Amino acid sequence: MALAQAPLERGRYLVDTVMTCHNCHTPMGPNGPQFDRALSGGLRFDEAPFDVTASNITPDRETGIGNWSDAEIKTALQEGTRPAGHHLAPIMPSGFYGILTPGDLDGIVAYLRSLPAVSNAVPGPVYKQPVAYQVFPGAEKSMSESDFGNKLKRGFYLVTIAHCMECHTPFGPPGTGMDFKNSLGKGGREFPGPWGVSTARNITSSKSAGIGDWSDVEIKRAITQGVRKDSSKLKPPMGYRYYAKMTDEDVEAMIAYLRTLPAKE
Template sequence: MAGGLARRIGWAGAVIVAAVAVAGLVATRPGTVAGDWSLPGDARAGELVFHAGGCASCHAAPGAEGDAMRLLSGGLGFTSAFGTFYAPNISPHPDAGIGDWTVAQFARAVMAGVSPEGQHYYPVFPYAAYRHMTKADLRDLFAFMRGLPASDAPSRAHDVSFPFSIRRGIGIWKRLYVRDDFVVSGDLTEAAARGRYLVEALAHCGECHTPRNVLGGLRRDAWLGGGPNPAGKGKIPDITPAALEWSQDDLVAYFTTGLTPDYDSVGGEMADVVDNLSRLPKDDLEAIAAYLKIVPPVH
């Protein structure tokens, strides 16, 4: 009788373990991105998406300048509390880069953070922001990037220790922190709505300017409120109206020239951001400024 009870308990335990395992597989399953990817992209329009997204700032070789920024050979390292991540080669090389990808595979990588092999990408790749990208902008970006020079430089492996080396677990992180809704909601002017798209999606400003919790998730309650630099050097500034008192004209001038209202000049990683933004139409820069003026202040 005792033996029968033990067997029943054993079977019940096995069923529970199996159920938990199945639930874990479902919860961590890589997502997909629906869309009609047969439509052609506009490479000329894609160049603006490329600059707004800051693709070269992360994926060009460390120290690259000028035209060399168009060679997306990767290699730049990003230090964090979870390890050091290295930007991969995303040039159109068929083996070392993404030259043999389809637009559907590109969309899944950029908007869902999933590789063609079905692996989760680490969220140092800002797909949580790019998720808001329009399908048209995605197609245009792909068309532009296919015309860039190819590099055969191999991508460098990330330096990440256990348990963060288990990519399947990133599926749980995505369920917790990847959202489909914009942070700033309500009735927005046309300019502010465009600015929201540029800031929250393409330019992914929140990835640096918003503080994170212990799991690396963005604290949306302190959106754009600044925080410690993940690299351990200094602080990323608060750019909400609580701290940033510049006028919209001041902001547009800064995005265009890199000069602050008191004639200080931009430096560090922000210099690359300004270089990218300065390539956008003035209407887009005015839209970003309009959005930043309506972001809830973080005190």
């Protein structure tokens, strides 16, 4: 991990690659993400518990976060609450971002502040049933940068802030949220969008249902190129176009951690 980077460059790396913020917060057109309106919001998630649209996180003062303080942005990232105190929609992976180091938080804020302001008002959330605001196990507090020298710990950090398990873990009973205890990485969630409907894959160590019989090269190709073991193409919202810009060291750490996931059939 490029910890020697300046805060703004570190923030750019995290926002534009590992955290895949563009995957939700950049409008999606018929030909892909509309980067001329980067991070101005617009991707809709109409699922069983809720119907939500990703927010504008550019510095626009009317429709974005231009009026938010640094502390308010950090609170939204890690606690999932807006400056007025109400919750962000649960599709926002705040429960994964508690693990972010203080230095990484500073970098993210610096980079978001540097973006062009884009005026784009998006609709508020609609809740169809009770929702659970969850904290991902292990992301309850910031990780120490001293842990990044351990490949598995670094891999866990990266997989967590990439919120891989947000898509790859199915929901439990209504109102309970994602079933991290029993179905971590099992896959099965469906994601409708301009691409049709995609289903999150089982990414556990299961050799029959997961990626246990995939080589490191095959897993890396799926992460960074969106190509499965059988050479078929992955669909969004898998963020391979962003993961392609990750360092080899970071991707290898992610793979090492994924290898440790208990098999789920």
